[in-house]
Amino acid sequence: MGKIIEVNDLCFRYYEHDPWTIDSVSLFVNEGEWLSIIGHNGSGKSTLAKCLNGLLLPEEGSVKIGGLDTRDELAIWDIRRQVGMVFQNPDNQFVGTTVKDDVAFGMENHGIPRNDMIVRLDEALKLVQMEEYAAEEPHRLSGGQKQRVAIAGIIALSPSIIILDEATSMLDPQGRQEIIETMRYLNKENNITVLSITHDLEEAIYSDRMIVMNQGKVLREGLPSEIFKEAKMLEDIGLDLxxxxxxxxxxxxxxxxxxxxxxxxxxxxxxxxxxxxxx
Structure with missing residues (x-):
């Protein structure tokens, strides 16, 4: 498997003369891998997520997605087609009056032909087990169901990478487990690369590899079994085991x-x- 994401000496801050929010971070993600990036609030992990699809651009260093540099203006839309993001609050992501309208919205913006849209919509809803809710109003769904619809809207665009930016933090235990199981299936069966940006170590257990961030830097990197051997280190930076x-x-x-x-x-x-x- 090749490296689908490469970050080299990335530095970013929101205001000039402020301390770095992201401080000389280097990492890679293999195609088809599930990588969890964990850290307490303010560790820089969500800012890093926004750098990975070009919402934020490096002040120093580089971010490459599928070999394309996020600072290349000609490549940025190709990068964003490769990377889908699921955010913390699913209610902020809905624009359609029904589930099927919402999943179709992104495809309409990308100019996908109608016949292809219908096929993709059905396939995406089946993948997240929401096909029977196609005519439902999104606000009537449970938290876990809403996030599955948000994921379906991304799947319909055929991304190679899905970033979960604290996507389970507002869900109850059942909803959280629904999303984890959905992402495990998409990762293993559809070979979609998954990045989980989270402070929830229960979610990170399911990943292939973990990166621990603290104060804008990479503190540790390794397999979940290796990271969890350092329980005191995780507790010292404010994470709950x-x-x-x-x-x-x-x-x-x-x-x-x-x-x-x-x-x-x-x-x-x-x-x-x-x-x-x-x-």
Whole structure:
């Protein structure tokens, strides 16, 4: 897999003479990967997300999407066609009076022929399991359903990358799980590259790789199993550990011989069941 996103020595600040909001950040994302970028509020992660689709441009360094530089004015619209963003509040993303109208809106703006639009609309709603709600008014949906509609509108545009910018932070646990499962499916089955910008470590557990940001810099990078070994570091920068990590720590203090690789609840349950069966 090639690198679909390359960030080199990126520096950005909103006002001249202010401290850097993004300070010499370098990272890459492989095609088809799920990368979580985590950090507390104010760590620079959401600003970084806006740099990745050209909403903000580097003051220093570079951001390349599919080999295209975001500062190239001729390439910026091609970049934005590659990158879809799902924001925190789904209500702020709706423009259509029905679900199908809302999903169609982006395609109309991109000049996609009507016959293609109909096919894409049906396929996108099926992928997020919202086809039976096509004629519903968006404001009548639950939070998780609204975000799935927002994702459908992006899928219909056939992006190669989807960025979730705190997209689950306003959802209840069920809605959050719905979005995570939807994105896992799109990532694995459709090979869509996923960037999850979040402070919710329960969401980050599902990623292939994690980057920890603090004060505008990359603090750590590694597999989820590697990052969660540094529990104190995560707590020191104001992040709340996932339930499974806390439970594993508590059980380990009691002498239960657990590995450090069980991050998902089902993995921890399976490991505990295996231990019980040996007693």
């Amino acid at each position: 996932p339930f499974t990590v806390k439970m594993r720590q508590a059980l380990s203090k009691l002498g239960v011989p657990l590995s450090e690789n069980a991050l998902l609840q089902e993995e921890l349950v399976e490991e505990l069941w295996t231990l019980q069966s040996k007693i």
